[in-house]
Amino acid sequence: MASPSPVTPTPLLKDELDIVIPTIRNLDFLEMWRPFFQPYHLIIVQDGDPSKVINVPQGFDYELYNRNDINRILGPKASCISFKDSACRCFGYMVSKKKYIFTIDDDCFVAKDPTGNDINALEQHIKNLLSPSTPYFFNTLYDPYREGADFVRGYPFSLREGVPTAVSHGLWLNIPDYDAPTQLVKPRERNTRFVDAVLTIPKGTLFPMCGMNLAFDRELIGPAMYFGLMGDGQPIGRYDDMWAGWCMKVICDHLGLGVKTGLPYIWHSKASNPFVNLKKEYKGIYWQEELIPFFQAATLPKECTTVQSCYKELSKQVKAKLGKVDDYFNKLADAMLTWIEAWDELNPSAQLPNGK
Amino acid sequence: MSPASVNDNEVDIVIGAFRSDLTSFMEEWRPIFSRFHLIVVKDPDVKEVKIPEGFDVRVYTESDIVKVVGSSKASLFSGYSSRYFGYLVSNKKYIISIDDDCSPAKTKDGDLVDIVAYHLNNLKTPATPFFFNTLYDPYQKGSDFVRGYPFSLRSGVPCALSCGLWLNLADYDAPTQALKPDMRNTRYVDAVLTVPLKSMMPMSGVNIAFDRELVGPAMLPALKLVKEGKVRWETMEDVWCGLVVKTVCDHLKLGVKSGIPYVWRNEKGSAIDSLKKEWEGVKLMEDAVPFFETLRLSRSSVTAEDCVVEIAAAVKERLGSTHAVFVSAAEAMVEWVKLWKAVRSLDH
Numbered sequence: 001m002a003s004p005s006p007v008t009p010t011p012l013l014k015d016e017l018d019i020v021i022p023t024i025r026n027l028d029f030l031e032m033w034r035p036f037f038q039p040y041h042l043i044i045v046q047d048g049d050p051s052k053v054i055n056v057p058q059g060f061d062y063e064l065y066n067r068n069d070i071n072r073i074l075g076p077k078a079s080c081i082s083f084k085d086s087a088c089r090c091f092g093y094m095v096s097k098k099k100y101i102f103t104i105d106d107d108c109f110v111a112k113d114p115t116g117n118d119i120n121a122l123e124q125h126i127k128n129l130l131s132p133s134t135p136y137f138f139n140t141l142y143d144p145y146r147e148g149a150d151f152v153r154g155y156p157f158s159l160r161e162g163v164p165t166a167v168s169h170g171l172w173l174n175i176p177d178y179d180a181p182t183q184l185v186k187p188r189e190r191n192t193r194f195v196d197a198v199l200t201i202p203k204g205t206l207f208p209m210c211g212m213n214l215a216f217d218r219e220l221i222g223p224a225m226y227f228g229l230m231g232d233g234q235p236i237g238r239y240d241d242m243w244a245g246w247c248m249k250v251i252c253d254h255l256g257l258g259v260k261t262g263l264p265y266i267w268h269s270k271a272s273n274p275f276v277n278l279k280k281e282y283k284g285i286y287w288q289e290e291l292i293p294f295f296q297a298a299t300l301p302k303e304c305t306t307v308q309s310c311y312k313e314l315s316k317q318v319k320a321k322l323g324k325v326d327d328y329f330n331k332l333a334d335a336m337l338t339w340i341e342a343w344d345e346l347n348p349s350a351q352l353p354n355g356k
Numbered sequence: 357m358s359p360a361s362v363n364d365n366e367v368d369i370v371i372g373a374f375r376s377d378l379t380s381f382m383e384e385w386r387p388i389f390s391r392f393h394l395i396v397v398k399d400p401d402v403k404e405v406k407i408p409e410g411f412d413v414r415v416y417t418e419s420d421i422v423k424v425v426g427s428s429k430a431s432l433f434s435g436y437s438s439r440y441f442g443y444l445v446s447n448k449k450y451i452i453s454i455d456d457d458c459s460p461a462k463t464k465d466g467d468l469v470d471i472v473a474y475h476l477n478n479l480k481t482p483a484t485p486f487f488f489n490t491l492y493d494p495y496q497k498g499s500d501f502v503r504g505y506p507f508s509l510r511s512g513v514p515c516a517l518s519c520g521l522w523l524n525l526a527d528y529d530a531p532t533q534a535l536k537p538d539m540r541n542t543r544y545v546d547a548v549l550t551v552p553l554k555s556m557m558p559m560s561g562v563n564i565a566f567d568r569e570l571v572g573p574a575m576l577p578a579l580k581l582v583k584e585g586k587v588r589w590e591t592m593e594d595v596w597c598g599l600v601v602k603t604v605c606d607h608l609k610l611g612v613k614s615g616i617p618y619v620w621r622n623e624k625g626s627a628i629d630s631l632k633k634e635w636e637g638v639k640l641m642e643d644a645v646p647f648f649e650t651l652r653l654s655r656s657s658v659t660a661e662d663c664v665v666e667i668a669a670a671v672k673e674r675l676g677s678t679h680a681v682f683v684s685a686a687e688a689m690v691e692w693v694k695l696w697k698a699v700r701s702l703d704h
Contacts, residue, residue, distance in 0.1 A: 114464075137645065138557035140519060140614050141526060141541070148543055150536070153529040153588065154558025154595035156641045169490065176491060179503040186500065191491065193498055195547040202555035207488035208504025242504040261490050285507060292487065292506045 010123050011130070014039040017100040019122075020092035024048040024084075025106060030057050032109050036120045040102075043092040045070075048084060065091060077345075080338040085231025087240030089211065090339075093218060093225050094346050100129060101222075102215040107270035111173045114194050124264035125168045125215035128198055132162025133258020135203040143198040143260065166221040166257040167248060170213035171195075172268040177210045179238075179285070180278035183271070198262035203253045206295055209245020213266045220257055222347075223307045224248045226339040229332050236287070236328065237280030243332075246295040251310040254300045283326075290325045294318075308340050315340075362476050369472070370395045370442035370453040373415075374586055377406045384459045386410070388470050395442035397421075399586075400434060416441060425695055432688055432695075435584050436561065436591045437577030440692075443568065444699055450479060451575075452565040455588065458619040461523050464544065474548075474617035475518045475565035482512025483550040483611020492547040493613065512550075516570040516610040517601060520563035521545070522621040527560040529638070530589040533627035548615030553606050556648055559598020562588065563619045566601075573660040574604040576692045578685040581636050587625030592637035596685065599648045604663040607653045636681075643678045647671070661693050668693075 019040050021027065024047040030037065034057070042062035046054050050066035070091050071078045081091045086105065093101055102122055111119045131145035137159050144151045144160075151160050176191040201207050216225060224247050227240035252259055298317060304310045315336035322329035369389055371378075373396050382389070386408075394413040398405050405415050421430045421441050433441040439453050452475050461469040481495035486509050494501045494510075501510050525533075526541035533539070551557050566575055579596035605612050651670060657663045668689035675682035 138551055138555050138614070140521065140557060140560065142545065148539070148541065150526075150528055150532050150539070152558050153527050153532075153560065154592065154598070154637075154641060155529075156645045157638055158642055159645075171490065176500070177503050178500060179505075182500055182503075189498065189500065191498070193496075193546055195492060195545055196543055197545040197547060201488055202552050204554050205488050205552040207490055208502050210490070210503070238503065245504075261488075281503075288504070288506050289508055292509075 010127050012039055013100060013126055016098055017102060017126070018043050018092070018096040018098040020045065020089055020096065020101055020103040021106060022047055022086040022089035022092070023054060023106045027054060027056055027106060029106050029109060030060065034059070036110070036122050040122075041098070043096055045089050045092045047086065047088045065095070074342055077338050077342040080226070080229070080335040080342065082227065082230045082234070082240065083232040085234075085237055085240060086211070087227035087230040090225060090227040090244070093222055094343055096218060099217060099219050100126070100215065101218050103211060104266065105212045105268075108172070108212055108266040108268055111265045111267040119264055119266070121170060121213060121264035121266050122215075125170060128168035128260045128263075129165050129215060129217055131165065133165045133200040133260055134159065134162045135200050135253070135258050138202055139199075142262070143200070146198060163256050163258045164217070164220060165260055166217050166252050167209075167259045168215040169207075169209055169259065169261040170215070170264045170266060171262065172210075172212060173265045175268040175271045177212065177268070180274045180281050181285075183274035183277065187271075187274070194265065195262065198260050201249070201259045201261055206246055206249055206292065207261065209241050209248065211241030211244070212268065213264070214241075221248060221252060221307055223340055223343045224251045224311055226311075226336060229328075229335050234328070235326070236283045238277060239281070239284040239288075242284070242288075246291065247311065247314055250295055250298050250300070250314065251307060254304065254310055255307070287325060290322065294321055308344065311340055312337060362473055364391050366449045367392045367472060367476070368395055368442070368446040368448040368451050369393070370397070370439050370446065370451055371456055372436060372439035372442070372453075373398050373402055373405050373456055375456060376403050378456060379406055379408050381456050381459075382408050382411060387468060388460060388472055392472065393448070395446060397433070397438040397442045399438050401586075416445070424699065429691060429695060432577050432691060435580070435586070436588075436593050437580065439561070440575070440577040443572060443575055444695060446568060449567060449569050450476060450565060451568050453561065454564075454619055455562045455621075457622050457624045458522070458562065459622060461618040461620040469617050469619070471520060471563065471617040471619060475520065478518035478548055478613045479515050479565060479567055481515065483515040483613055484509065484512045485550050485553040485606070485611050488552055489549075492549040492615070496548070513609050513611050514567070514570060515550075515613055516567050516605050517559075517612045518548075518565040519557075519559055519612065519614040520565070520617045520619060521615065522560075522562055523618045525621040525623060527562050527588060527621070530627045530630035531635070531638075533589070534631045537627065544618060546616065548613050551602070551612045551614050556599060556602060556645065557612070557614065558595050559601070560588075561594030561597070562621060563617070570610055571601055571604060571660050573693055573696045574601040574664055576600065576664065576689055578688040578692065579640070579681065580684065580688075582681065583633050583636060585630065585633070587630060589625060589627060589630035590633060592640060595637070595641070596644065599644060600664065600667055600689070603648055603651055603653070603667060604660050607657065607663055608660065640679060640681065643675060643682075647675055661697065664689055664693050
């Protein structure tokens with residue numbers, strides 16, 4: 001059973017966590033987050049025109065990369081990093097030297113819980129990542145490691161230690177993360193339901209991962225968090241986080257790592273233009289019907305014991321099975337390999353077998 | 357929530373009575389239950405059951421049970437398994453069943469949680485077991501499928517089982533509650549979600565509802581602990597039933613939801629006293645879970661009855677040598693299907 005813990009304060013992890021923020025506009029939103037983010041190092045990935053100057057509010061410790069920097073650092077391998085799409089954020093994951101990453105969009109603000117208090121999203125993500133996940137058996141009272149919860153009757157005792165948590169997927173109040181068709185049909189719908197739960201997504205179950213409010217253990221799963229080829233020159237957009245989520249989940253399931261979803265909530269303020277979104281997503285909506293069966297059926301050989309080897313194996317399968325859906329997937333499979341090469345170059349020591 | 361409309365004639369509320377005086381229980385539930393037909397099945401150790409006026413209720417005693425199933429099969433319905441007799445004789449589409457030590461919960465606004473309306477809402481809207489929706493049940497008002505959810509999976513599948521939750525005393529096992537005697541569940545999680553395909557879960561009989569036409573044959577009394585007692589800490593019948601019905605639902609492409617509605621569960625029994633009994637149920641789960649995890653049913657099993665019979669055979673073959681209680685469970689499952697078919701044929 002979950003050990004009876006007194007409510008100990010959540011560690012800040014300020015020297016172990018980087019906050020990665022892609023931006024093309026400005027970083028005004030950081031002012032609202034200041035009380036929660038100021039202790040941390042920020043990695044800003046500036047998309048779009050590199051000659052534009054992005055102002056970072058005073059008092060934050062940060063490094064900023066624009067497209068020129070990405071090209072300079074990666075050379076020809078920069079081709080795997082998207083341009084004119086927030087998918088470029090994964091460059092930030094690659095250059096970080098920390099154990100944990102929290103990534104957030106620049107139109108996401110501090111939400112309030114039902115008692116009216118500001119939600120410290122980062123603290124909740126840390127709690128999620130520092131406590132185990134339970135992918136092998138569903139606990140009907142959700143995360144058993146939260147204060148005030150536990151494993152229910154019937155939950156096998158041998159499964160109560162859980163597995164390490166690799167990813168913490170947060171949610172959004174106000175503008176929900178709907179696709180373009182849903183946005184067009186329900187332009188006024190807002191997510192007002194605060195669901196006070198965190199839960200592990202069971203092994204073998206896929207989900208649509210949203211990159212707006214996301215944290216992960218870079219040492220456990222970093223190389224799998226490639227956000228694909230989107231934006232400029234690409235036939236598709238708004239599937240970057242989806243792609244990363246499906247690859248990541250297959251690998252986590254294989255390596256015995258956990259993925260949580262639920263709290264924390266942030267306040268999503270900006271509804272993007274549904275017509276623009278429709279153009280970006282259009283192909284994805286069709287391709288997804290092939291992608292999902294592919295990922296559901298994907299298996300990785302026992303010999304793949306590192307994230308990198310799992311990811312390279314997946315890219316082979318993408319080429320073999322999805323290349324015929326569209327040539328884009330051949331390019332994507334190549335880009336996946338380029339990403340791993342670049343990752344290993346920038347992170348030379350971190351080639352330990354993962355998970356157990 | 358905008359509940360699907362509830363037709364009084366499609367619901368039976370089934371209660372297994374462990375106490376003789378059900379007056380306070382029924383009075384608490386009157387605002388919610390009085391519209392519906394109730395089936396109360398009396399545990400044999402309980403003397404006559406006392407029920408207040410104003411309810412449309414049928415009480416079944418052990419002699420009623422013997423009349424229907426014969427004296428040799430009556431033991432199937434003893435103890436916590438008494439309620440299954442109610443499932444057997446009901447002719448309604450939906451069954452809602454709760455323990456007799458529960459009261460209605462209250463929402464944050466102070467209203468009574470109408471478990472009938474919520475359970476039926478769960479059962480009457482599709483389930484989505486093939487892909488996880490991060491905004492939980494997309495069919496609830498104010499929710500929908502999120503970006504990235506495949507469109508071909510958005511019509512969902514019929515929901516066969518709705519598992520509710522509990523405020524105050526959650527359904528923990530005896531060791532957990534004994535270790536944390538003051539722990540109370542105060543967290544109202546305002547969501548219901550589909551339990552994904554192939555994901556197993558511990559079903560709690562304290563607060564459930566199901567579509568009898570879809571999975572009635574799989575909601576079965578089978579696993580009886582040698583030292584089964586009169587408190588939930590000393591049973592596993594519902595947990596076993598849950599493993600069976602989830603396997604059947606996964607195979608038949610039906611859905612199982614878990615979450616709201618909540619009931620308020622009251623104090624009953626002593627966790628420490630239950631702890632003194634052998635942890636039989638706990639040990640059994642260590643064998644049962646790996647078995648269900650790897651169980652695959654054949655394509656020829658196309659009804660819930662077929663599935664149960666196939667599962668029973670597999671239980672006997674693969675778990676029978678581990679513990680005699682599994683052999684009895686397998687036999688009980690086969691008996692149950694026979695009874696189910698026999699009672700159904702009487703209706704025609």
